[in-house]
């Protein structure tokens with residue numbers, strides 16, 4: 416007989432790979448923006464954005480405590496839980512602190528716009544209440560690309576949010592999408608994304624490769640149906656341009672998401688040369704093994 420899960424979810428439920436062992440509270444359902452043209456995460460009808468009733472969330476946190484759970488980490492789902500107003504976030508974080516005292520890190524996905532509606536004092540308060548890390552899908556530092564994908568953010572708004580989070584004592588984890596500008600915008604996407612990272616010095620940086628499961632019509636329309644997808648060698652070359660332009664002091668870099676062709680792990684800047692060598696080797700390998708071209712992975 417299975418014990419009933421102490422937390423309830425509306426599926427599908429997503430979390431960053433690094434939150435695999437975290438207890439997840441779905442404090443919102445879906446994404447309040449939900450317009451990014453490449454994103455299929457919250458497009459099912461049951462994922463229409465809604466804040467979960469506060470009483471339900473607080474009861475669920477207490478229920479987990481009553482069932483004897485002693486998590487170290489909590490992830491607040493779904494796509495941008497920090498859209499919740501301060502009063503709600505305060506109540507949730509306080510309940511976690513009181514009911515689940517073993518928790519030493521609370522994290523959440525976050526859009527720059529979520530932070531714009533919060534003051535610096537609000538951010539410092541969230542940090543003091545246990546919010547330790549936000550995962551921000553910058554995707555690109557290039558305004559032309561950001562506009563084509565309908566991200567609703569610019570280089571400047573993303574940089575500002577990342578810097579404000581950092582100043583408040585909240586760690587930042589930034590995602591960049593390899594190949595997002597296609598062939599035409601590849602170089603400017605790589606260079607502007609590196610500039611964004613250099614300006615904001617995130618604690619964590621991850622690259623993912625654009626992957627579609629439900630079709631790409633909406634995405635391609637944003638490029639006037641002229642999007643030319645990069646092949647595997649092109650994706651690696653874009654990574655080389657991106658990594659080559661990075662000037663980071665102490666950022667943990669990963670491109671180990673299932674969507675990547677190259678698994679890269681490093682601390683930047685110290686491992687930059689090693690990383691560039693690894694990318695060069697991958698480029699040589701993929702050039703001589705065209706059978707591994709993008710698209711042959713069953714995406």
Ligand SMILES: C[S@@+](CC[C@H](N)C(=O)[O-])C[C@H]1O[C@@H](n2cnc3c(N)ncnc32)[C@H](O)[C@@H]1O
Pocket residue numbers: 446453454455456493494495524525526527550551552553554590591592623624625626627674
């Ligand atoms: C929940 S969002 C991150 C937090 C926040 N909603 C945002 O966009 O900033 C999850 C991330 O998954 C990645 N993602 C979404 N759709 C993708 C796709 N089709 N292919 C590859 N990565 C994708 C993007 O990097 C996106 O930022």
Ligand code: SF4
Pocket residue numbers: 446447448449450451454455456457494495526552
């Ligand atoms: S903001 Fe994040 S979750 Fe929402 S649509 Fe864009 S990528 Fe998807």
